[in-house]
Amino acid sequence: MKTKFSTLHLGLLTAMLTLGPMTLAQAKTPADQLIVGMSMVNLFSIDPANAPGLDASGVNANLYDTLIKRDQGNPEKHLPQLAERWEISEDGKQVTFHLRQDVKFHSGNPLTAEDVAWSLYRVMKLNFGLATTWKAYGYSVDNIQSLIRASDAHTLVIDLPQTMDPLLLVDSLAISPSAVVVDRKTALTHEKNGDLGAGWLVTNEAGSGPFVLTKWSANDSLLLTRFDGYWGGAAKLKRVVVRHMTESQSLRLMLERGDLDLAYGMAAPDIRAIDGSDKIQVQSLPRGTMYYVAMSMKQPEFAKTKVREAVRNLIDYQGLDQQVMPYYGKLNQQPMQLGLAARLPDPGYHMDVPQAKKLLSEAGYPEGFTTTIRTLSEPPFIDIAARLQATLAEGGIKASIVTGTGNQVYGAMRARNFEIIVARGAERYPHPYFSLRTFAYNPNNSDDAGLPNFQGWRASFFNEQINSLIDQAGVERDSARRLSLYHQAQTLYDQQVGPILMISQMTDTVVSAADVKGFTGDDAEATRYLGVYKQR
Template sequence: MRKFWMILLILCFQLSSLMMFSVDALAQKDTLIIGKQDDTASLDPAKGYEAGAWVLLWQMYETLVTFEGDNYIKPVPGLAESWELSEDGKTWIFHIRKNTQFSTGNPVNADAVVYSLHRAIALANPSSWVLTQFGLTEQTITKIDEYTVQMMLNKPYAPELFLACLIPPVASILDPVIVKEHEQNNDWGSAWLEEHSAGSGPFVMGEQVRNKSYVLERNTFYQRGIPKFNRVIVKVVPEPVEQMLQLQERQIDVALNLQPDQVQELVNTQDIRIFDTLSFFFTFIGMNNAYPPLGNSNVRKAIRYAVDYDRIISNILQGTGEKIQTFIPKGLFGYWPETPYTHNIEKAKQLLVEAGYPEGFDVELKCLNYSPWIDLALQLKKNLGDIGIKVTINQGTGAKLMPELFSSRKEFQMYVWEWGFDYPDPDALAKSIAHSDSPGDDATIQAVAWWCNYVNLQTSKLVEQAASELDSDKRQALYRQIQEIILDDGPLAILYTQTYQHGVRSEVADRISFPSIIWVPFPILK
C-alpha cells in the first residue's frame, strides 16, 4: 500500500561511529546527529517506499524536479533546468542541467536519466506504479541528445500531477556506470545499493548498522549548495522518551518523534528549542460499507456528528493537531478547509432514526495497540456510545491489522488509521478515497474506497477527469466537487491532521530549519 507515511524526516547515521563522539566533538558541530523512530526497509531508491527510507534517500539522490522551501504546490527545477509540454499534452521534453556530477565524479546526463527511469520501471517494485500509471515504459522514455530526454505519456495528464510524480525517490537519478559495475544476477545493482549510494545529492552513504544507525558523508562533488555539516548521523531511537533523554544528554542534536509529554518537559529547557511541523497525514475512521448499518449514508453521517473532535485534539493530542474533515490536507493543491461536522449528539441520534437504527447497533473498531491509538479508540467508543452505537475495540500490532484491513478479505467493520500520499498531488488522495467503479477494482490504486467497499461512479468519473484536466482552475474546482461529495457521503470520518514536534539543541538550531511541512530533503544547506 502506498502508506507512505510520507511526511517529515531526515538523514542518516551509524551507532558504532556515534559511540566515538564525545561532547567536545559534538561542540565542533562538524557532525549533526538526529534521532528518529522508524528504520528503513530498503535503501535502493526504486524500492524504498516508506518514510524511513525517504529520510535517507532524499539526502543522497536528486530528481528532475523538486520543491522549494515549504511550497508543495509548484514544482521547480531539480536536475532538469527546464522542460516543455507538447500541445497535445502527451510529450514532455526535459533539459538536464549541465556540469552536474554524481558523487563518483561521473556526469549527470541524459543517459543517466533514461537508465534510472528504465531501471525503476523494469524492477517493478510496489513504488513503480507512480511512473507506470502514465503509460511510461522503457520504450517511451528516450534520449534526444546528451542533455535532453523525451517522455511520451499514453494520454494527456494535468502537468502538476505528472511533475509531482517525478519527485518521489522512485524517480531518483542514479549513476549508471557505478550501478552497472555492481550488478548481481540481473538485479540492476539493487543488492549493492542497500549498502552504498550512487546519487548526486549533497551526501553519500557511509557506514551503517541496519536498524541502528546510518552515517551520511558530504558529497564533495555536490555544487548546488554547501552542506552545513560534513557528516550527518541518523540514529534509530524507537522510543520518544529515549529520544528526549538522548537530546538532554547531548547524544543527539535533533529528536524527531517527541510526544506532547516530552515536549512539555523540554519546552522550558534553555538549550533546547521546539519546532512544530504540520504533517500531510490525516487520521480517520474507516467504515466498511459491506456491514449493513455502515452501508447507510445517514449512519456514516451520524458517526461524523457524534465525534468530539475538539476533545480529541485538546486531550489526546494535547493541542498538537488541527481539525480537518476533507481529504486534501493544508499545504497541498486543492485544499478546501471545510469542517461542517461538530459534536452534535441530538443531530447524530436523529440521523440514526432516519436511517432505521433508532436503538443503535453493535460494531467492532480495530486500532493499533499503542498510544495515541488506544486512547483515540476509547474516546470514539464513548462518543458513539452516546448515540447508541455499542463499540467493541479490537487492538493489534501493525503486522496483525494490516492484512485484515488492507486486503481483498476486508476483515473489519470500522478501523482508525492514518493516511497520506505517495506523491504530492491531490490525485494520489482522490484515487485512494473517491475512486472505485466496483468492489473488484485494483486495491493497489483504489485503496481506502476499495477496502471500505465504497462504490461511487460519480466521484470515480470526476477523479479521472481531474487527473487529465490541463487547466489548473478547472482542476481545482473538480477537487472541490469531489471533496464535497465525500464529505457528505464518503466511507470515512476524517478527524485531524497532527502537528509533529521536534526537539533541537540550541547550538544547531540556527543552522537547520523546519518548514511548515517537512516532505523534501532536510534543509541543512548553506
C-alpha cells in the same frame, strides 16, 4: 596518515552507535556531526521503488536527487535540480528536460538521461505501490520505455500517454518518492534473478545526493556521510547520525543534556515542558499528510453506509484535536489539505452517540458488533486508537486494538486485509487533485488491481461519479470550472460517507538544540541536511 585517522574515527563512531543511552550520554555531540533521535520502526526499506513512508523519504532526500523540486509551499512553481531547464510542447503532450552535465553518482559514474528514464522504468517494472502514480497517468511497463526516453546523454523526453494537464506530471517528478534518480550501472551490478537491484537497494543506495549511506542497522542506527563530490556543493556537516529512539522522555532528556542535536516524534507533554528554553528550538512544520480512521468496505459491516455514518458519529473530533493532537496535527475533516482554495469548509462532524445507535439499529446491529483497530504503538496513533476504542464502545461497537510495526500495520491495509485502521498518509504537498485522488479515487476495485497508493482502493471504496469528477479536474484548464469539480467531489464523498474519515492534518514538531542552524523542515518530510551546521 589522514586515511588512518578517518578510518579510526569512523570505527569509533560506529562503536558509539551500538552503545546504550547511558554510554552515549558521556559525550557531547561533535561540532561537525548532527545527532538525530527518532523512531525508525516504520523505516523498513529505502528502495526508491518501494519506500513510500515519510521516514524513508527523509533519508532518501539526502541520498538521491530529483529532476526538479517544488518551491516550498507553492504547488505551481518548480525549481531546477538535476534538470537545468525544461519546456512543455504547445499541445501539452510532451515535456523535455535538459540535464546538468556535471553530476556524478556516489559511485563516480556520470548521471545521464538514461539513468533518469531507467529509474522510472524500474518503478513500473517492479510494480510496487509507488507505481500507482505513474499508472494513473497511463504509463505501463509495456509503454514507458518508448514514452520516457533519453534523446541524448543529457536530454530526457517524456510523452504523455493520455490527455491531462502536463503540470501534474511535472509536479509528480518533483515530489514523488519514486521520482529520484538511481545509478543504473550500480543497481544492475547487484541485480539478482532479474530484480533490478531491488533486494540490494532495500538497505543500500545508489544515488547522487549530498550524503552517502555508510551504515544502517534496522531499528538501531543510521549513518550518513558527506559526499564531497556533490554537484550542489559539499554539505557543511561531515556526518548525520540517526539513532532509533521511541521513548519521548529519553529524547527530551538527551536533548537537554546536549547528547542529541535534533529530535523527531517527541510527545506533546515533553515538548511543552521544554518549549521556551533558551537552549532549545521548537519548529512546527505543516505537512500535507493526514491522520485518519479508515474502515474496510470489504467487511460486511462497513460495506453498509449507515454503519460508516455511525462510526463517523462516534469519533470525538474536537476532543482529539484539543487533548491528543497538539504538536501532532490540526483538525481537518476534509480529504484535502488546509489552506487550499479548492477545499470546502469542514462539514462539522462531532460526537453524537444517540444518532450512532439509531443508525446501527437501522443497519441491523442494534447490539453493535465486534471489530479490530490496527495501529502503530507510538503516539499519537495509539492515543487516537485508544480514544476511538472508548467512543465506539459508547455506541455498542466493541473494538480490540492490534498494534504492530509500520510494515505490519500499513502492510495489512495495502493488502486490503483489515477492519479499522488508525493511520497517517496521503499526498504530502498541497494540491487538490492529488489529495482527492489519494483518498477518494479508485479506478479498479478488484483485489488484483494492485493500486495501494490509492487509499480509496485500500479501503475498497469505489464510486464512478467521484472518479469522473477527479478525472475531469485533472485535465480541466479553466480555473473556475476546475474549482467547481473539486467542490462537487468533496460534497459527494461526504454524502457517500467515504470510509476514510479525516481526523487531523499533520504538524511535525521538530525539536533541536539552539546551536543548530540552517535547518528548514520540508513540508513533505523530505528535509535535506545540506545547509545545516552548528554555530559554536
